[in-house]
């Protein structure tokens with residue numbers, strides 16, 4: 359890819375007379391924005407028209423959902439705020455899935471939409487949609503701006519709200535006349551001061567003492583590491599805490615990467631598709647120390663049956679999360695980094711060897727049932743393909759997954775060593791996330807070896823973004839885990855609907871031919887022995903490569919806990935003899 363030449367940053371002094379559209383770019387550049395993901399239309403054209411004067415690279419998506427997922431992938435990979443831009447009406451409504459995705463996973467975004475001119479609001483004008491009304495429940499905050507003078511303050515506040523406290527998406531809807539109007543842009547005067555918003559919390563001293571007593575007195579403690587550890591950049595402190603106390607670590611899906619996969623204290627992912635030994639450790643623990651995770655129902659199973667023997671400490675920045683899903687003994691409200699810094703000097707290096715040995719024992723028994731240890735029967739299973747992707751990339755790739763069975767197998771069979779090396783949609787789980795989010799991730803981290811791991815169903819939801827991939831010249835490799843069906847839903851049909859597979863088989867196009875229409879190299883992979891060479895060849899190729907990996911349809915993600923069941927009611931993979 360030839361990088362777009364950068365223009366020098368604006369050197370204007372404040373206050374400066376500008377149009378509202380120029381004020382948008384002035385704000386973005388001063389916020390340090392380098393990339394904006396968007397799609398133009400009439401109501402946002404004044405903003406597009408002034409864009410070339412500013413040193414921001416615009417990525418033209420093929421659909422506004424894709425633009426928002428790109429901004430989200432950019433934010434999750436790089437740690438900044440992602441920015442997406444769209445026109446009014448259909449442009450804005452197409453953003454909704456992407457915004458809801460970011461909201462559920464606390465991803466910091468600023469989405470800017472054009473709106474019809476203020477005099478037309480409420481008249482059902484052409485492409486008028488009340489997007490602040492539509493997105494009220496799926497944004498951390500939103501604004502309707504009808505005056506050019508308000509653009510600066512609204513955007514500065516939007517960035518502040520998006521990135522502070524519990525991060526999240528903020529939408530700023532700007533009328534066309536506000537974009538065209540004149541304003542006096544004063545950066546300093548626009549400093550954010552949202553009334554009633556207090557993102558900084560510190561835990562109470564009594565709660566800290568209580569937590570320390572529980573930690574230092576427990577025999578079977580477990581750290582549960584969530585996405586908040588990554589958002590709060592507390593990975594190093596978590597490692598120091600775990601090593602000092604020799605407490606084993608379980609991760610939520612979104613916590614994967616926050617603790618090194620190969621660390622001896624790492625257990626892996628917990629939850630409805632968590633590894634058996636992790637869930638058993640949860641159920642047998644006498645203390646759960648939950649760090650930046652929100653006890654999602656996919657993590658706890660039936661809440662009343664969750665970790666029944668354990669006292670619980672919850673370190674969480676959002677007070678609304680304490681006692682929301684699972685009652686806890688101590689809530690430490692604050693940034694996980696600050697809380698760990700407070701706790702660390704006073705935690706005792708206790709001996710937990712008996713507890714660790716017990717977990718190891720459960721792990722050994724469970725591993726014997728792992729599909730990786732089954733003899734090769736000539737079939738290619740998705741778990742094999744993902745395990746080989748891990749081997750061939752040395753565990754160092756930045757993997758962006760879609761939603762479904764392949765997502766769970768990736769979490770189980772790709773061992774992530776580094777933080778922000780797995781990007782996946784956990785809370786909303788929209789199919790179609792992976793390819794656009796991977797494009798955003800690659801633009802945020804150009805040196806990363808980025809792989810989109812995506813189902814054959816989900817790929818077809820946003821495959822138009824192959825056009826963006828080519829236009830941007832980014833090297834993102836794509837592994838389609840092609841099982842010929844909507845696998846995760848088929849699995850539910852297999853277990854709970856009498857194997858009546860209605861509406862889950864897929865008739866797919868030839869993805870390799872499709873890739874070639876975009877000028878992308880495509881390769882069919884049909885045998886287990888072909889996975890590693892195909893991944894290595896993709897890495898060596900100067901451009902994106904799409905692997906169409908044809909895997910068995912007949913397979914399920916194990917272990918599996920049925921919705922509403924406790925974590926101790928895991929359905930386990932049958933032994934190989936039982937499958938034959």
Ligand SMILES: Cc1cc2nc3c(=O)[nH]c(=O)nc-3n(C[C@H](O)[C@H](O)[C@H](O)COP(=O)(O)OP(=O)(O)OC[C@H]3O[C@@H](n4cnc5c(N)ncnc54)[C@H](O)[C@@H]3O)c2cc1C
Pocket residue numbers: 462463464523524525583584585586587589590591609610611612613627628629630631632649650651652653654656657673674675676679692693694695761762765766783784785786787846
């Ligand atoms: C098909 C499918 C299957 C799934 N199965 C599983 C499964 O088996 N196991 C599993 O774990 N998940 C699973 N998930 C994902 C699950 O739905 C949730 O998205 C996930 O568990 C949430 O993880 P989290 O709580 O760590 O992250 P988030 O939902 O992002 O929550 C992060 C929490 O950290 C807090 N926080 C943010 N910043 C800070 C900070 N600086 N300091 C302190 N706190 C902070 C936030 O307020 C929030 O409460 C599945 C998803 C799908 C789509």
Ligand SMILES: Cc1ncc(C[n+]2csc(CCOP(=O)(O)OP(=O)(O)O)c2C)c(N)n1
Pocket residue numbers: 760761762763764765787788789812813814815816817839841843844845846847
């Ligand atoms: C937009 C959207 N629609 C429907 C679903 C429900 N759903 C969850 S997983 C899944 C099947 C995914 O199939 P595929 O992409 O082929 O992945 P696989 O499970 O086969 O690995 C469906 C339909 C969803 N998560 N997102």
Ligand SMILES: [Mg+2]
Pocket residue numbers: 813814815839840841842843844845
């Ligand atoms: Mg599929």
